[in-house]
Amino acid sequence: MSDANNARHAQQVAAVRPGKEISTLQRLPYFIGVSAGTVGARGLSMHLVVIPPGARANPHLHEGYETAIYVLQGRVETRYGEGLDRSVVSEAGEFLFIPPGVPHEAINLSDTEPARAIVARNDANEQERTVPYPPPA
Template structure:
C-alpha cells in the first residue's frame, strides 16, 4: 500500500492509493470540493469520488454532467435538489439518503439549513470530474 497522497500527486495504476485532501478546490458549480479519487489524484480511468460542502443557506450553480452519471450520499444536512428542464421538479434529501442523477439532467442543490453546512460524497463515472460539468440556464 502506498502512503497517502495529496490531491495533486497522481500515482501509478498498480498501487493502492489513499487520498487525504487538505484543501478545498473551487468548482464550476461554485461549491467547495475536497477532491478525493480522480484521474489526477489516483490515476483512475472511469470514476471520481469527492466530498462536497454546501455552505449554510448555500446553493450550487445550475448545471449538468455531460454523458456521466452521478451518485450522491448525503452525510449531513437537508438538501433540496431542483432538476429537469427549467429546474421545475424537486426532491428533498436528508442525512443518510442516496441520490442518483442521470447523465445530462440539469440540477441545482440548495442547502435548506441557514445555520449548518450540508456535506455529501459525490461519485461519477467520470475520472476527470470537472471537465464535463456544463453550466445550465433554466431560462433558456
C-alpha cells in the same frame, strides 16, 4: 519484466487525504478524493462536497456520466429537469442519483448548518464535462 508484470506493478493502492478545498464550476467547495489527477483513476471519481448554510450550486449538468450522492449531514433540495421545475429533498443517510445530461442545482435548506455529501461519478475527470445550465427566467 513482461508487459503483464509491468501493468500489475503499475497498479497500486493509493490513500488520498484531501487537503484544501477547490472551487468548482458549480460554485461549491469540493475536497478532491479519488480522480484521474489524484490516483490515476480511469472511470471513477469520488469527492466530498460541502454546501455552506443557505448556499446553492450554480445550475449545471454533467455530459455523458452519472452522479451518485450520499448525504452525510443536512437537508439538500435538488431542483432538476428542464427549467429546474422538479424537486427532491435528500437528508443525511440518503442516496440520490442524477442521470447524465439532467440539469440540476443543489440547495442547502439550512441557514445555520453546512450540508456535506460524498459525490461519486463514473468519470475520473468529471469537472471537464460539467456544463453551466442557464437558470430559468
